[in-house]
Amino acid sequence: MRKRIADLAKFISERGLKNTRQRETVAEVFFSTSGHISAEELYQKVQKVDPGIGLTTVYRTLKLLTEAGLAKERRFGGEPQGVFEKQDEKHHDHLICTRCGKIIEFNEPALEAIQDEVAKKFGFVVEDHKMELYGLCKSCRTA
Amino acid sequence: MRKRIADLAKFISERGLKNTRQRETVAEVFFSTSGHISAEELYQKVQKVDPGIGLTTVYRTLKLLTEAGLAKERRFGGEPQGVFEKQDEKHHDHLICTRCGKIIEFNEPALEAIQDEVAKKFGFVVEDHKMELYGLCKSCRTA
DNA sequence: TTATCTGCAAACCCTTTGCATTTAA
DNA sequence: TTAAATGCAAAGGGTTTGCAGATAA
Numbered sequence: 429m430r431k432r433i434a435d436l437a438k439f440i441s442e443r444g445l446k447n448t449r450q451r452e453t454v455a456e457v458f459f460s461t462s463g464h465i466s467a468e469e470l471y472q473k474v475q476k477v478d479p480g481i482g483l484t485t486v487y488r489t490l491k492l493l494t495e496a497g498l499a500k501e502r503r504f505g506g507e508p509q510g511v512f513e514k515q516d517e518k519h520h521d522h523l524i525c526t527r528c529g530k531i532i533e534f535n536e537p538a539l540e541a542i543q544d545e546v547a548k549k550f551g552f553v554v555e556d557h558k559m560e561l562y563g564l565c566k567s568c569r570t571a
Numbered sequence: 572m573r574k575r576i577a578d579l580a581k582f583i584s585e586r587g588l589k590n591t592r593q594r595e596t597v598a599e600v601f602f603s604t605s606g607h608i609s610a611e612e613l614y615q616k617v618q619k620v621d622p623g624i625g626l627t628t629v630y631r632t633l634k635l636l637t638e639a640g641l642a643k644e645r646r647f648g649g650e651p652q653g654v655f656e657k658q659d660e661k662h663h664d665h666l667i668c669t670r671c672g673k674i675i676e677f678n679e680p681a682l683e684a685i686q687d688e689v690a691k692k693f694g695f696v697v698e699d700h701k702m703e704l705y706g707l708c709k710s711c712r713t714a
Numbered sequence: 715t716t717a718t719c720t721g722c723a724a725a726c727c728c729t730t731t732g733c734a735t736t737t738a739a
Numbered sequence: 740t741t742a743a744a745t746g747c748a749a750a751g752g753g754t755t756t757g758c759a760g761a762t763a764a
Contacts, residue, residue, distance in 0.1 A: 446738050446743055467729080482746045487729065506644040506653055508754075509728065523695050536689050542681050543704050550675055551709030552666050559702045561686050566694035589718055589763050610754080625721045630754065651728080651753060719762070726755065736745070 432459050432498055432514075439496040450481050454489040455498075464502065464511040464531060504531070504560065521558065525565035532565070575602050575641055575657075582639040593624050597632040598641075607645065607654040607674060647674070647703065664701065668708035675708070 436455050440447050457473050458465070465473075471486045490512055493499035500515045504524060521539065523532040539559055547554040579598050583590050600616050601608070608616075614629045633655050636642035643658045647667055664682065666675040682702055690697040 444739095444743085448738070448744060450745070480746085484730085484746060485744080488744085491730095501649045503646045503649065506646060508651065510649060523690065523693055525695070526698060532693055532695075534689055534693065536685060538685050539682075539702075542679060542685070543702075546677055546679050547666065547704055547706060550666055550677065551712075552668070552675075552704065552706045553712055554704050554706040555669060556705040557703065558705070559682075559686075560700060561690055561695065561697050562699040562701070563690060563695045563697040569694075569696055587718085587764095591719060591763070593720070623721085627721060627755085628719080631719085634755095653753080716764090718764095720760085722758090724757080727753090728751100730751070732749080733747090734745105736743105738743080739741095
């Protein structure tokens with residue numbers, strides 16, 4: 429978290445941008461959440477810290493964070509609304525409950541091996557991958 | 572294709588819906604295409620067969636096909652636009668070129684095995700999965 | 715006959731943009 | 740001082756909905 433704020437500050441100064449109060453607040457709130465968050469949800473949280481900050485600024489800051497490699501946008505299922513997650517060193521994938529919407533992150537090294545194999549077959553060089561498993565989570569199954 | 576049209580007809584009559592000329596045209600054009608197609612693209616193709624059909628009807632028919640289990644909506648990357656693909660018996664995943672946008676479908680049985688393993692770990696029962704590999708395709712790498 | 719479908723236009727949702735003002739550097 | 744950032748409102752893109760007329764059953 430401390431490191432991420434520093435990374436952002438670096439990114440900002442390197443580009444001749446400005447380190448504003450709003451930017452910092454949005455970034456701090458974003459980094460302090462775990463999992464996935466939509467722009468609207470982040471906006472709600474940010475409002476509690478500083479009610480003057482606009483939704484537009486939240487969008488713009490998320491875009492900035494994405495460009496800085498500190499956030500990543502995702503879209504699950506057919507949802508029109510994008511969600512953002514912190515971009516961390518270790519790659520992970522997602523288990524998504526189709527009933528309650530719960531999302532669990534997991535990491536499975538065996539997947540990395542398979543992806544390289546498949547890619548080779550088609551002459552691709554893989555930069556990234558995404559795997560999503562859809563199903564019923566424990567509590568939804570027993571409920 | 573013939574079978575899909577029949578499946579749709581069955582779905583329609585079972586629900587007391589009507590088998591209209593527009594519905595049939597949209598479905599036929601959709602089933603005759605391969606890979607992924609957006610509502611707008613499908614609309615363009617449908618126009619050539621019957622210029623009177625509206626975009627709205629294309630959307631509604633795609634929704635109907637999805638409900639009937641004959642189509643599936645997807646969103647690649649952070650794209651706001653959804654695309655539809657035929658829902659076929661054999662599952663497949665996607666290789667997506669980040670430069671030219673080309674999408675290759677592939678099938679890798681080893682993935683099915685891994686997903687079950689992961690799901691078990693978290694008490695999930697998997698119904699479906701989605702794997703997307705992002706990278707550079709052959710021609711984009713050499714270009 | 716009558717409930718469903720259609721096409722149009724308008725509404726909708728999420729996101730981005732234009733602009734006048736404010737602010738960091 | 741001045742280029743960048745802000746917040747608002749308005750525009751944008753993709754999709755859905757309300758409605759009056761058309762149509763399958």
